[in-house]
Every structure is written in structure tokens, then in C-alpha cells.
Amino acid sequence: xCLAIPGKIISINESGGIKMCKVDFSGVVQEACIExxxxxxxxxxxxxxxxxxxxxxxxxxxxETLEIxxxxxxxxxxxxxxxxxxx
Amino acid sequence: MQFTKEFRNPALAxxxxxxxxxxxxxxxxxxEICGGQTHAIMQYGxxxxxxxxxxxxxxxxCPVCVTPLELIDKALAIAxxxxxxxxxxxxxxxxxxxxxDLFSIRADGGDVRTVYSxxxxxxxxxxxxxxxxxxxAIGFETTAPANVMSIIQAKNxxxxxxxxxxxxxxxxxxxHAILGSENNRVQGFLAAGHVCSIMGYWEYPPIAExxxxxxxxxxxxxxxxxxxxxxxxxxxxxxxxxxTNSYPRVVNEQGNQPAQKIIETVYQVCDRQWRGIGLxxxxxWCLRNEFDAFNAEKKFNLSHIQTQESPICIAGQILQxxxxxxxxxxxxxxxxxxxxxxxxxxxxxxxxxxxxxxxxNRK
Numbered sequence: 001x002c003l004a005i006p007g008k009i010i011s012i013n014e015s016g017g018i019k020m021c022k023v024d025f026s027g028v029v030q031e032a033c034i035e036x037x038x039x040x041x042x043x044x045x046x047x048x049x050x051x052x053x054x055x056x057x058x059x060x061x062x063x064e065t066l067e068i069x070x071x072x073x074x075x076x077x078x079x080x081x082x083x084x085x086x087x
Numbered sequence: 088m089q090f091t092k093e094f095r096n097p098a099l100a101x102x103x104x105x106x107x108x109x110x111x112x113x114x115x116x117x118x119e120i121c122g123g124q125t126h127a128i129m130q131y132g133x134x135x136x137x138x139x140x141x142x143x144x145x146x147x148x149c150p151v152c153v154t155p156l157e158l159i160d161k162a163l164a165i166a167x168x169x170x171x172x173x174x175x176x177x178x179x180x181x182x183x184x185x186x187x188d189l190f191s192i193r194a195d196g197g198d199v200r201t202v203y204s205x206x207x208x209x210x211x212x213x214x215x216x217x218x219x220x221x222x223x224a225i226g227f228e229t230t231a232p233a234n235v236m237s238i239i240q241a242k243n244x245x246x247x248x249x250x251x252x253x254x255x256x257x258x259x260x261x262x263h264a265i266l267g268s269e270n271n272r273v274q275g276f277l278a279a280g281h282v283c284s285i286m287g288y289w290e291y292p293p294i295a296e297x298x299x300x301x302x303x304x305x306x307x308x309x310x311x312x313x314x315x316x317x318x319x320x321x322x323x324x325x326x327x328x329x330x331t332n333s334y335p336r337v338v339n340e341q342g343n344q345p346a347q348k349i350i351e352t353v354y355q356v357c358d359r360q361w362r363g364i365g366l367x368x369x370x371x372w373c374l375r376n377e378f379d380a381f382n383a384e385k386k387f388n389l390s391h392i393q394t395q396e397s398p399i400c401i402a403g404q405i406l407q408x409x410x411x412x413x414x415x416x417x418x419x420x421x422x423x424x425x426x427x428x429x430x431x432x433x434x435x436x437x438x439x440x441x442x443x444x445x446x447x448n449r450k
Contacts, residue, residue, distance in 0.1 A: 002121055002122075002227060004229070016244060017243050033233070036232050036343055036346040037345070038345055047090075047337055049233070049281060050203070051206060052236065054229065054343065055343055059336075061336040064335070065333070065335065066093050068314075069103065070099065073102035075102075076101075
């Protein structure tokens with residue numbers, strides 16, 4: 001139920017007094033409500049649940065998390081190489 | 088930027104798993120609260136890749152599973168009436184009530200429709216002014232803005248034929264209930280990332296402090312889940328207890344404040360029954376009195392409901408992390424997704440459904 005999918009805003013409109021947008025989910029375009037993220041603009045990535053934006057995605061934070069893991073991967077490769085050498 | 092693909096990168100996941108094997112020295116029991124995470128864990132086999140000392144237990148974060156039987160029976164009673172269009176998220180249709188489910192009501196001629204968004208239910212109400220349209224507004228904090236906006240839109244449109252049957256549950260009181268139980272085994276929590284996207288995680292430090300337990304806000308992709316587990320185990324091993332946000336691309340501490348404001352205009356906190364668990368004080372939302380006209384429980388006469396739970400099903404013990412689905416004697420026998428005895432075998436977030444789908448043939 002709480003699953004949510006990231007997608008890119010391609011246009012913004014209003015429907016019955018509610019702020020809506022069209023979101024591109026890797027090729028599939030759906031409508032979503034963005035009353036919850038009034039600052040959202042075309043080109044932003046939002047994370048959508050039941051037709052509503054939960055939040056705008058932060059590319060910077062995504063990269064930071066991935067960077068930690070990339071470093072972890074480098075360290076892991078080194079440790080394993082050492083283990084093999086010791087064997 | 089691809090927000091999904093990189094977080095499924097097997098090389099990054101492998102590095103995290105190797106690190107977990109290096110740092111884990113003792114037995115730890117960690118609960119993922121959200122049923123969506125339970126399914127991801129089983130689907131990717133993450134539980135099988137962890138060090139044997141780490142046990143994941145599955146939490147109550149499955150709204151379909153904890154919606155009380157009485158409300159499901161009420162939904163069935165409403166949906167069976169003539170001149171009703173009963174709308175619901177798809178997950179809810181096969182959840183067993185005392186005697187029936189929504190699918191069987193539909194098979195008997197009831198107009199039961201699934202919707203992707205509650206705004207679709209409002210549209211149905213607009214297009215069918217001679218019918219009463221009822222939406223089954225279940226969910227945790229994540230789904231509350233969607234459910235609430237349907238009321239706001241129905242009011243804006245002047246609709247008098249739209250109402251909702253509310254089953255809204257809140258996560259932090261459930262965490263208190265689990266940790267406060269004398270049978271509790273949970274030593275660390277993976278907090279539900281999308282609940283926190285709406286509510287933030289400012290409510291969690293007092294819980295971490297009171298029960299001396301690490302709480303890590305966790306996402307849904309394999310790398311996110313491993314990040315949550317790694318952060319939690321690091322804290323457990325070091326004895327550093329606190330709250331960490333390991334899903335910062337979606338979650339911030341204060342949460343989504345416009346969404347919180349929208350929720351507060353329509354809902355107020357109330358006591359809630361949780362199926363299989365019982366009453367948890369102040370653990371849900373219900374409609375404010377000024378929205379009585381949109382409250383299906385007040386609009387329809389439902390006083391004759393008498394519930395009867397399956398005597399075999401152990402869903403309540405599973406939802407609290409006391410037992411695993413495959414410890415249930417009915418698992419995969421009397422109880423399957425086609426013939427579920429309890430809601431945990433139905434939902435795309437139910438722990439029993441996850442075990443049935445991904446792990447029933449494991450040795």
C-alpha cells in the first residue's frame with residue numbers, strides 16, 4: 001500500500017481547484033496531485049503514491065547515499081583482495 | 088538521474104552484505120515495520136544473504152492487514168446495498184470478512200470498483216449523481232493526504248453522494264505497543280520510509296530513548312534496505328542508540344508540512360482497533376465532526392454487525408513479530424492467497440503473502 005514510484009513532472013495543470021500534473025514514469029504517463037508539493041515545477045522528480053506526490057526527490061541526497069555505497073564497494077574489494085593474498 | 092536503477096545495483100548490495108558479515112558479532116532481531124519492505128526483502132532474498140545472527144521480523148505496516156474485521160464487515164454491508172457504488176484500493180477486495188469478501192459481493196451483483204486514486208472515486212460520484220459512492224479509505228500516514236483530498240474535492244464540488252469509510256492507522260503508537268509488550272523481541276527498527284516522507288521522523292527520538300533502540304528511516308530498493316540494516320547493526324554493535332535517516336532523497340526530519348496541514352483540516356487523532364492486535368490508544372485518524380456528511384459510518388445504518396474471526400489464523404502474532412508465517416499450521420494448506428484465512432495472506436504487503444509468493448519452496 002505504501003509503495004511509491006519516482007517519476008518526472010512533464011506538465012502542470014489545475015483540475016477542480018486542485019493542483020495536478022502529468023508524470024512520466026519511465027515512459028508511462030499518469031496524472032498526479034501535487035497539492036502536497038506546491039513548489040514542484042516541470043522537470044522535478046517526485047515520488048508518487050495513490051496518485052499523490054509524497055515529496056520532491058533530492059538528486060543531491062540520492063547521489064550522496066550512492067557515493068557512500070560506492071566507497072564501501074571500493075573498500076570491500078580491497079579487503080577481499082587482501083584476504084585472497086593472505087590465503 | 089535514475090532514482091531506482093542505481094539502488095538495485097548488485098555490486099553495491101554485495102559490498103553492504105559483505106560489510107554486514109564483517110561487523111556482526113552477536114544476535115540481533117530487527118523489525119521492518121512496512122509490509123512493502125517485507126515483500127522487497129523476500130523478493131530479493133535479502134533475508135537469506137544476511138549473517139545468520141541477524142533475524143528480520145515483520146511488522147504491522149500493512150494497512151489491509153490491520154483494518155479491523157468490524158470495518159470490513161461494515162464495508163461488505165454497505166457494498167451489498169442497492170444504489171451503492173463501493174470503491175476501494177485493489178488490495179482490499181479479497182480480504183476476508185466474517186463471512187464474505189468484496190469480490191463475492193461483486194459476484195453477487197454488487198457494484199464494487201477498484202480505483203488507483205481516491206480522486207477517481209470522486210469522479211465516479213460526479214458521474215453518478217443518483218448513486219451513493221463510498222470509498223474505503225484505508226492506509227497509514229502515507230495514504231492519508233490522498234484519502235483526505237478526496238473529501239476536500241467532494242466538498243468543493245458540492246457533492247452529497249460521496250462518503251468514506253475510514254481505517255487510518257498511525258505508525259509511532261504501534262511501535263510503542265510492540266516495544267512495550269512483555270513478549271517483545273525487537274532490538275532495532277527499520278522505520279517506514281514513505282510514512283516518514285509525510286510525517287518526518289521527529290517523533291522517533293523519544294521512542295529510541297525510552298526503549299534504548301536504534302531506529303533507521305529506510306527506503307524500499309535493495310540498496311536502501313541494506314543501508315537501513317547496516318546502519319542499525321552498526322549502532323547495535325557499537326551501543327550507540329539513536330535515530331538515523333538512511334532515505335534522505337525522500338525523507339526530511341519535519342516531513343511534508345503542506346501534506347500534514349491538509350490531513351489536519353479533515354482528520355483528528357483517535358483510538359483505533361488493529362486487526363489481530365487489539366485497541367491501541369491514539370493510534371489512528373478519524374474524520375472531524377464537521378465532515379459527518381462524508382462519514383460512511385454515520386451515513387449508513389450499520390448497527391447489526393457481528394464479527395467472527397477465523398479460529399486458526401495467527402495473523403495477530405505475525406503482525407507483532409512474535410511468529411513467522413511458515414510457523415502457522417494453516418500456511419500454504421487451508422490458507423493460501425486464493426483462500427485466505429487472514430488479511431496477511433492477501434495483501435501485496437502482507438507477510439504471509441510474501442512468504443507464500445517468494446519463500447514457500449525454500450528449504
